[in-house]
Amino acid sequence: MSVFLALGAVAGCSQEYYDERGKADAPVLGDRGEDSPAEVFNFPDGFGNLATKCVGPGKRGYTTTKGSVSIDEDVVIIPANAVLVDDPTCRKH
Known part of the structure; x- marks a missing residue:
């Protein structure tokens, strides 16, 4: 549960920072x-x-890009998702 809270905190902070690529x-x-x-x-x-x-x-991270779907004449943005899972194959660099 704490992983999801941490991801939410990081994701919330990222909305106001844009780099030269517009990300x-x-x-x-x-x-x-x-x-x-x-x-x-x-x-x-x-x-x-x-x-x-x-x-x-x-630890292994999975993330998606945002998506979109057209509903009538509107485009609805589907937010990106991120998940961390245990993965014993991930070793210290």
Whole structure:
């Protein structure tokens, strides 16, 4: 439960920060962080893509991109999701 609360706190902070790419990524202390590539799975248009990678010793993160759906003449944005799970294959870098 605390993982989801922490993710919610981080996600809430990221809404007001935009970098030069126009992304609302949360700022990283000292502009340094672990930036190894994620494994990305593309889904058809209208569905969020999925990315996964080890995010710490014994932890794997999964995240989706935001999606959208057209309802009548409106476009509804489906928010991105993020989940952390135990993964013994994720070792310390």
